[in-house]
Amino acid sequence: MAIKRICKYGEKILEKKTRKVNFDELKKTLPLLLADMFDTMDAVGGIGLAANQIGLDLRLAVIKIKREDEEPLSIVIINPEIAEKSGALYEEEGCLSFPGLFAKIRRAAKVKVRAINEKGLPIEINAEGLFAKALQHELDHLDGVLFLSRLPLLSRLKLKPALIKFKSRWKKMDESKMKPK
Numbered sequence: 330m331a332i333k334r335i336c337k338y339g340e341k342i343l344e345k346k347t348r349k350v351n352f353d354e355l356k357k358t359l360p361l362l363l364a365d366m367f368d369t370m371d372a373v374g375g376i377g378l379a380a381n382q383i384g385l386d387l388r389l390a391v392i393k394i395k396r397e398d399e400e401p402l403s404i405v406i407i408n409p410e411i412a413e414k415s416g417a418l419y420e421e422e423g424c425l426s427f428p429g430l431f432a433k434i435r436r437a438a439k440v441k442v443r444a445i446n447e448k449g450l451p452i453e454i455n456a457e458g459l460f461a462k463a464l465q466h467e468l469d470h471l472d473g474v475l476f477l478s479r480l481p482l483l484s485r486l487k488l489k490p491a492l493i494k495f496k497s498r499w500k501k502m503d504e505s506k507m508k509p510k
């Protein structure tokens with residue numbers, strides 16, 4: 330198992346729609362890949378990670394949500410699609426590809442998602458609240474859509490100076506990690 334480098338805003342792979350997974354082709358390498366994705370996400374305390382965030386052009390994502398008095402809910406979604414959505418949420422969101430940056434994003438309050446799981450079996454997920462938000466955020470990633478592009482134009486323009494500062498900070502973070510110790 331390994332912790333992978335997470336791609337940051339500005340890297341092209343984040344804004345490209347991912348390729349549908351051929352489950353039989355991926356089956357052999359999938360367990361290790363998923364372990365790496367959960368490790369990578371846990372290392373930075375994330376609740377969701379899409380494959381293209383670690384540089385892989387694959388339509389798959391992992392989600393892990395803490396629950397009260399229960400084990401966290403861990404879920405793998407391969408080739409997910411939103412089947413239904415309803416209601417509205419307007420809450421703060423962050424993204425591992427934008428470390429430190431948060432913005433209020435409009436999302437559906439409830440979603441129904443169809444996907445296949447890590448065993449290759451079809452699943453249907455009915456989610457609301459944080460779980461619904463995470464699913465929509467990760468599905469957007471897989472479509473090459475970043476959360477900030479869900480903001481109205483004016484809010485996006487206002488965020489621009491902050492984004493430039495963040496970008497140079499992320500670059501320094503990456504450079505310091507690459508230096509030999």
Ligand code: CO
Pocket residue numbers: 423424425426466470
């Ligand atoms: Co994200």
